[in-house]
Amino acid sequence: MSRPLLAVSDLTVEYWARRGKVRAVEDISFSIGKSETLGVVGESGCGKSTLGLSLMRLVPYPGRIVKGEIQLKGRDVLGFSANEMRNLRGKDISYVFQDPMTSLNPVKKVGAHFVELIRAHEPRVSEKDAVVRTRKLLKDVGIQSERIGDYPHQLSGGMRQRVMIALAIALNPSLVIADEPTTALDVIVQAKILDLLNALRDAYGMALVLITHDLSIVLERSNKIIVMYAGHMVEYARSEDIYRNPQHPYTQGLLKAIPNVELDEQTLNAIAGSPPDLLNLPKGCRFWPRCYCAKEKCREEEPPLANTEPDHYVRCGKYKEVE
Amino acid sequence: MDKPKIRKGMLSSIIPGLSSLSQRGLAGWLVVLGLIIVASIVTMTAISPWVAPYNPSTINVGPPLMSPNSQFLFGTNDLGQDVFSRVLSGGGIMLEVSILSVIICLLIGVPLGLFSSYAGGLVDRFFCLIMDSIYAFPGLVLAIAIAAMLGRGVTNMALSIAVVYVPSYFRVIRSQVLSIKEMPYVEAANAAGAKGRTVLSRYIFPNVVPSIVVVATVNFADAILTAAGLTFIGLGVSADIPDWGWDLTNGRRLLSSGTWWVITYPGLMIILLALGFTLMGEGLSEMANPRLRE
Numbered sequence: 001m002s003r004p005l006l007a008v009s010d011l012t013v014e015y016w017a018r019r020g021k022v023r024a025v026e027d028i029s030f031s032i033g034k035s036e037t038l039g040v041v042g043e044s045g046c047g048k049s050t051l052g053l054s055l056m057r058l059v060p061y062p063g064r065i066v067k068g069e070i071q072l073k074g075r076d077v078l079g080f081s082a083n084e085m086r087n088l089r090g091k092d093i094s095y096v097f098q099d100p101m102t103s104l105n106p107v108k109k110v111g112a113h114f115v116e117l118i119r120a121h122e123p124r125v126s127e128k129d130a131v132v133r134t135r136k137l138l139k140d141v142g143i144q145s146e147r148i149g150d151y152p153h154q155l156s157g158g159m160r161q162r163v164m165i166a167l168a169i170a171l172n173p174s175l176v177i178a179d180e181p182t183t184a185l186d187v188i189v190q191a192k193i194l195d196l197l198n199a200l201r202d203a204y205g206m207a208l209v210l211i212t213h214d215l216s217i218v219l220e221r222s223n224k225i226i227v228m229y230a231g232h233m234v235e236y237a238r239s240e241d242i243y244r245n246p247q248h249p250y251t252q253g254l255l256k257a258i259p260n261v262e263l264d265e266q267t268l269n270a271i272a273g274s275p276p277d278l279l280n281l282p283k284g285c286r287f288w289p290r291c292y293c294a295k296e297k298c299r300e301e302e303p304p305l306a307n308t309e310p311d312h313y314v315r316c317g318k319y320k321e322v323e
Numbered sequence: 324m325d326k327p328k329i330r331k332g333m334l335s336s337i338i339p340g341l342s343s344l345s346q347r348g349l350a351g352w353l354v355v356l357g358l359i360i361v362a363s364i365v366t367m368t369a370i371s372p373w374v375a376p377y378n379p380s381t382i383n384v385g386p387p388l389m390s391p392n393s394q395f396l397f398g399t400n401d402l403g404q405d406v407f408s409r410v411l412s413g414g415g416i417m418l419e420v421s422i423l424s425v426i427i428c429l430l431i432g433v434p435l436g437l438f439s440s441y442a443g444g445l446v447d448r449f450f451c452l453i454m455d456s457i458y459a460f461p462g463l464v465l466a467i468a469i470a471a472m473l474g475r476g477v478t479n480m481a482l483s484i485a486v487v488y489v490p491s492y493f494r495v496i497r498s499q500v501l502s503i504k505e506m507p508y509v510e511a512a513n514a515a516g517a518k519g520r521t522v523l524s525r526y527i528f529p530n531v532v533p534s535i536v537v538v539a540t541v542n543f544a545d546a547i548l549t550a551a552g553l554t555f556i557g558l559g560v561s562a563d564i565p566d567w568g569w570d571l572t573n574g575r576r577l578l579s580s581g582t583w584w585v586i587t588y589p590g591l592m593i594i595l596l597a598l599g600f601t602l603m604g605e606g607l608s609e610m611a612n613p614r615l616r617e
Contacts, residue, residue: 089516
């Protein structure tokens with residue numbers, strides 16, 4: 001296989017809080033190829049957004065990347081200078097934020113966001129050409145190009161998220177990170193936005209990292225899925241394998257929790273309990289207090305990440321490494 | 324939403340946007356009222372050389388200390404100057420001083436507040452300490468002390484007033500920037516590879532402009548009162564230039580002998596001008612606060 005677009009290995013991000021260090025992301029390794037979608041799933045506070053931000057080296061203070069390697073097209077992103085990093089952001093990797101209502105500058109017209117972005121990264125483009133490109137981008141995301149002169153507050157939430165997506169693809173980046181792009185939107189708009197993202201992924205040939213707390217929306221839309229729990233990658237596999245053969249009890253719980261309209265069940269199958277405090281992690285496996293099959297061993301030692309099948313990694317004591 | 328009603332008054336045709344101001348209810352009307360007061364005083368001062376019945380600086384245009392009558396509408400002072408003419412033209416110095424001091428405040432307070440707040444950390448601590456120590460002084464006392472050091476003159480008055488009011492700009496802008504720099508659109512700008520300078524000038528600054536406008540209007544009113552205070556204790560301009568502040572000093576001396584008209588009219592003008600700016604400031608801040616954006 002050729003070199004992947006993005007290869008991340010042993011990435012660890014710590015927040016240096018007053019009460020101690022918090023490892024929000026710990027020893028995460030994965031890779032994404034061109035035109036692939038990677039889903040990152042997990043509960044609130046499990047490190048999904050930190051993972052996304054760390055790929056652009058935008059982890060907010062007091063967080064820092066303490067270990068690991070990020071290779072984008074073979075270049076070591078962590079070795080970049082501040083200037084190289086600025087050029088990379090927006091141009092090679094771009095980010096779609098969770099909240100479209102406040103992600104646009106309220107005092108600037110929609111078009112001005114695009115013109116500024118395009119001309120900041122490509123100074124030789126004239127304003128007129130930038131406007132022409134903006135109109136095309138807006139059309140690509142399904143917004144009438146007449147809305148170019150509107151202020152953000154004149155657009156609906158879904159339209160604003162479309163604008164954010166158009167901004168993200170404006171410079172034809174090789175990787176787009178979408179951090180819960182549909183959380184603030186209703187279900188119908190959510191489906192449209194996700195389909196739009198996938199359509200654009202194919203049209204523009206870019207890779208997509210889709211961060212979400214909803215396993216159901218990434219199952220059918222991603223090639224690979226990372227399931228995160230308390231900063232750990234507990235399972236990493238192709239999405240078919242996650243669906244057909246979930247190996248980690250947490251993943252199994254997430255799959256069971258997806259409501260099925262064809263069954264006559266009245267109750268939802270939730271995973272009991274809540275994720276641990278990252279400052280006060282349980283000894284042993286991080287999931288055992290909520291695990292249905294926790295053994296004595298699970299309380300004692302932290303299981304390693306085991307490669308159980310080709311392209312299938314699980315961090316659970318039940319599984320042994322397969323050579 | 325209903326279509327905005329367009330008022331076909333003369334004022335709304337002169338001042339664009341007036342019709343939208345009046346739709347903001349009481350706050351809008353306060354702004355309009357303040358605007359009218361300020362505009363008429365500015366106009367009055369500007370055209371005074373042509374409309375004043377006497378030269379405001381010439382002494383003995385009439386007998387000294389005449390009470391208001393048909394020839395001297397507001398009476399005359401002890402030098403035989405016409406109080407009416409002095410009231411008409413006496414606002415010039417005060418307006419100059421307040422405008423100049425507001426400009427100085429804007430030039431110093433705004434960039435400093437933006438920079439300090441955006442940089443954060445020790446830089447921010449340092450500037451906050453300086454600003455807070457200035458803020459700790461009673462405003463007028465500090466202005467008097469500085470004006471006494473600098474000496475008389477319009478620029479010096481403006482400078483001493485500016486020193487007193489820079490901290491209020493700094494504080495308001497600093498607190499605004501603190502909240503704005505955490506907004507997702509600022510984070511999004513960073514994620515798009517924007518430089519710190521771009522973020523500050525294109526994303527943060529335009530969003531604090533409404534607050535700056537409000538602080539500046541309130542500052543205008545304060546500056547006028549402080550300027551009057553400075554002139555009152557003799558730290559203003561020389562006596563041959565007509566000035567309400569100087570007339571107050573002069574009139575206070577004469578008040579005990581029953582000549583109320585020398586001090587009353589310039590005093591009313593100062594109050595009126597300060598009121599005009601305060602109304603504008605109050606109205607604007609009321610309009611800006613709920614962020615009526617949708």
